[in-house]
Amino acid sequence: MLLLSLNNITKTFGGLVAVAGFSARVNRGEVVGLIGPNGAGKTTVFNLITGSIKLDAGFVFFSGHSLSGLRPHRIVKLGISRTFQSIRLFPHMSVLENVLSGCHCRMQSGLFAAIFHLPRQRREEKMVLNNAMNELDFVGLASKWNLKAGSLAYGDQRRLEIARALATEPKLVILDEPAGGMNDKETEALTGLIENIRKRDVTVMLIEHDMRFVMHVCDRVLVMENGALIAEGTPEEIQKDPKVIEAYLGVGEED
Amino acid sequence: MSFSFKGLLSDRVPLEEGGGKERILPLPLTIAGIAIFFSIPxxxxxxxxxxxxxxxxxxxxxxLYAILALSLNVILxxxxxxxxxHAAFFAVGAYVTAILNLTYGWSILSTLPVAGLAAGLFAAIVAGPIxxxxxxxxxxxxxxIVEIIRISLTNNIFGVTGGPNGLMGIARPTIFGFKIARPQHFFYLIWIVVAITVTLFYWLENSRFGRALKFIKEDPVAAEGIGINTTRYKLxxxxxxxxxxxxxxxxxxxxMRTISPGSFNFxxxxxxxxxxxxxxSGSQKGVLLGSFLIIGLPELFRGFQNSRLLVFGAALVIMMIFRPQGLLPPKPQRYKLPPPWDKMGQNGNSSQAKVSLSKKDD
Known part of the structure; x- marks a missing residue:
């Protein structure tokens, strides 16, 4: 079942074409990797999907909705949440509060209920604390709920960002270099975590430079170069694709 | 500017040792203090x-300043x-009350909701675009904005504000037939409103709404990216x-019974x-302390009339250098986990205490 489709999306920054007519489809339940050399436009694609930057041309459709012109918080509510390449937690707030920020968009109580401390607001608060703790437990950070997010180890911060993204109850999570800065053991644990995310019927899209990791967790890999899709297929197909090898290793000079 | 504030904050606030001793005063002492305060008259x-x-x-x-500062605290x-x-919204409320009372003969208390709503509506209109x-x-x-309000009031806008002289002869409030006129009456009226404000804003702060504001303050891009309608919440x-x-x-x-544009200036x-x-900033205790220091303290030093502002300015400069987070910065919010999680983290209720523990582990 088609979940996300990108149709000829384009973005230029000044004279630089960051994404040039990129098209792709993501089906429900897949784990899709987006790879490519530095500067290929991978993160820009993610930013275009999540609405952090505006499309110049093309369309993004997500489970029946056009995402064009929607602000990021609306897109989160529709069911796409993300993590950032450079971790973007709320570092001075607690681990729990960071996850609660993800719960926000699924909560109901507004200003009136809050200022008068109404019973339904208190009930919701209790429920959401439980949900947040479940998410922390899911990524293995439950015991650290009361620490300052900024004080966590790097790998833990990455996992906390994933917990925060999952707290928005997404249909699709977009992970921008989730294994970045992780050691081998942490990366291995991340592989398991992504398997578990898939088991929750959440589709995963990720950018990653760790090829062993990508080949291990992804069902399908998209390869970008200079803002365009150059190859697409299973990890095995991609590894053999001459265009991919060329993009990564360059062309041998012929005499 | 705000980022440098935070950087200093995290560096200079000493980490507390041990957990669960965050209260400055135990609860009975706090209650006793409040009781004594309310028996001052x-x-x-x-x-x-x-x-x-x-x-x-x-x-x-x-x-009065405490109420105003607590309301500014939500925004700032x-x-x-x-x-x-902020004085602009204060002015709108005061003039709405004065006009409704003087021209239309409304009782003071019945003008209260209208004054609040008028100020809120004015804020929504002027703040929307900015x-x-x-x-x-x-x-x-x-x-x-505050200058526009002051000048409009001075120029007798719509012919209802009385120009530079303002409006005179505003009635006293009457509650259940009791006329509030003497200072001790106002003491109770004002400080009960302060207490209500503190309670309601405390609840507001510890809610989805209050958290959303904190996320926006800490990182507006991340807040929007995780599903918070930043524009709406700011407004x-x-x-x-x-x-x-x-x-x-x-x-x-x-x-005051008399209001004039001069009272609502920059x-x-x-x-x-x-x-x-x-x-x-962000701490109700701090804002209350600030009100006493900035409004009350100068009254104690009336003797230095002429050098008052100098001392004041110097105090502020020194504060900004050595304690930019304010005298009583906000404490991290504490959460009471529902079961089955309530067994967790009993060894340290304070996040800061646990931060210091984890640092030792490293």
Whole structure:
């Protein structure tokens, strides 16, 4: 079942074409990797999907909705949440509060209920604390709920960002270099975590430079170069694709 | 600007050792303190202090500023928006009350909700187009707003504001037939409103709404990216703060009985801004302390009339250098986990304490 489709999306920054007519489809339940050399436009694609930057041309459709012109918080509510390449937690707030920020968009109580401390607001608060703790437990950070997010180890911060993204109850999570800065053991644990995310019927899209990791967790890999899709297929197909090898290793000079 | 504040904050606040001892005072002492405070008029009367009325007026002024500063705290302290035009909303509330009372004969209390709503509506209209501005830019525009209000009032806008002389002969509030006229009456009225404000804003702070503001203050891009409608929440914070300033305007108009544009100038806004920043941006205790220090303390030093502002300015400069987070900065919020999680983290209730523990582990 088609979940996300990108149709000829384009973005230029000044004279630089960051994404040039990129098209792709993501089906429900897949784990899709987006790879490519530095500067290929991978993160820009993610930013275009999540609405952090505006499309110049093309369309993004997500489970029946056009995402064009929607602000990021609306897109989160529709069911796409993300993590950032450079971790973007709320570092001075607690681990729990960071996850609660993800719960926000699924909560109901507004200003009136809050200022008068109404019973339904208190009930919701209790429920959401439980949900947040479940998410922390899911990524293995439950015991650290009361620490300052900024004080966590790097790998833990990455996992906390994933917990925060999952707290928005997404249909699709977009992970921008989730294994970045992780050691081998942490990366291995991340592989398991992504398997578990898939088991929750959440589709995963990720950018990653760790090829062993990508080949291990992804069902399908998209390869970008200079803002365009150059190859697409299973990890095995991609590894053999001459265009991919060329993009990564360059062309041998012929005499 | 705000980022440097935070950087200093995290560096300089000493980490607490051990957990669960965060209260400055135990609860019974706090209650006793509040009880003593509310019996001040009685104490004054019993002891027959000659300047009792004067000191009650000072406390009333402190209370009014506390309400205003607490309402600014929602905007400046929690949402992190540099609003230096708060006196404008205060002015709208005061003038709405005065006009409804003088021209249409409304009782003071019945003007209260209208004054609040008028100030809130005014805030929604003027803040809507500028809410996306950041830091200093917002600050400059809000200074413009307060000036526009002052000049409009002086120019007798719509012929109802009485021009530079303002409006005179505003009635006293009457509650269940009891006329509030004397300073000790106002003391109770004002400080009960302060207590209500503290309670409601405490609840507001510890809710989805309050958290959203904190996320926006800490990182607006991340907040938007995780599903918070940042524009809407910023605007709502502005409107809530303005509504409360409007309420304070009602109290002020009926207490002074005369209002004029001069009472709602830029300096008032700066004063309120200073109370929040100096006391501890985002902390209600800090804002209350700030109100006493900035409004009450100068009254103690009336003797230095001429050098008062100098001492004041110097104090602020020293504060900003050595304690930019304010005298009583906000504490991290504590959460009581529901079962089955309530067994967790019993070894340290304070996040800061646990931070220090984990640092030792490293």
């Amino acid at each position: 009685v104490i004054f009367k019993v002891t027959g202090l000659s300047s009792a009325m004067y000191w009650l007026e000072v406390l009333n002024t402190v209370g 302290g929690h949402a992190g928006m540099f609003n230096m035009g 809410i996306h501005l950041r830091g200093d830019y917002l600050l400059i525009v809000t200074i413009g 709502m914070a502005f409107v809530v703060g303005a509504i409360w300033a409007g309420f304070a305007g009602t109290l002020y108009a009926s207490r 300096e008032e806004s700066v004063l309120l801004f200073t109370i929040v920043i100096l006391g501890g």
